[in-house]
Amino acid sequence: MSRVTCDLTISLDGFVAGPNQSLADPLGEGGELLHRWQFEEPESNTDALKGILAAGAYIMGRNMFAGPGRWDEDWRGWWGEEPPYHAPVFVLTHHPRKPLEMQGGTTFNFVTDGIESALTQARAAAGNKDVAIAGGAQAARQYLSAGLIDELRLHIAPIVLGAGERLLEGVTNLNLEPTEVSGTRLVTHVRYRVIR
């Protein structure tokens, strides 16, 4: 059966986004600094970047697909007509909607009956490949708390945000084992195996 992975970039003080997130500033104040490693030194982080997009199916939360206030039938995601997933994406939502087929192999499927149903559908779609929880942090917390993630890959940016959305707030009973560490001047990559 395919593994369930989850990649997230966090600040050294544990935030996935800075304070005062909004439609105009979805990562919050200072939050864009979290992702400097992806944009400023992609050639030094090829393995980590490839890993993020290596899954056979993806699951994402409603806010990652649509952000606040963007929930209408015309909204086609943040990624343009050819999203980078090139695979089925299952979006957790309370609003039924027909599948949305994009270019390049990405289809957004809208799942209204919960995280376990989304995972079952994603596993079926992924074949032998992994299923990735693509974010945001709330979806990741739900899957972590339910014990449904096999590998958590944190990308720790060397910045202190001081406030914002904490990745691990309220997540308990999480037993992790680091299996690989690497990094650059802008990020520390740590792979964790989730121990059950």
Added chain:
Amino acid sequence: MSRVTCDLTISLDGFVAGPNQSLADPLGEGGELLHRWQFEEPESNTDALKGILAAGAYIMGRNMFAGPGRWDEDWRGWWGEEPPYHAPVFVLTHHPRKPLEMQGGTTFNFVTDGIESALTQARAAAGNKDVAIAGGAQAARQYLSAGLIDELRLHIAPIVLGAGERLLEGVTNLNLEPTEVSGTRLVTHVRYRVIR
């Protein structure tokens, strides 16, 4: 001039101690799990452990020396008659006290005129060796916030404490650059250079 270093073990969610710290439970609930790497696999962490005790002089906060409610002239620290420092230790306090000479080269000196004075004295005592901020977290935060630390060495335990004392709470304007990463199944070591 000698560098100023600081080693701290933190949980993945940023705590240096669990909730409900007390004299009987100075690391708080679950806090002892932070330090498993030091006790269960010292042979796999020799470089990190040596680094913690490589300085020519140490600075520590009052709580690290005495804990809550242990401030009297008879108190000789937590480390027995031969503490592991083997060097001068400068203890930040508001209570004047004569220097306390222990066996093996450790002398506790009590500094009542602030963190900069303690650092000046520690630099003079350290010679060409580093000065280490030995803890606790409050003292580390004070020195970090004042821009007086050159290298922060975090030892990130793969556990989630959920509550307790946060290392970086209230520390702002901290610019860090990871310079080295390594680890085992119980800890991830990251060295950060503090950028000014």
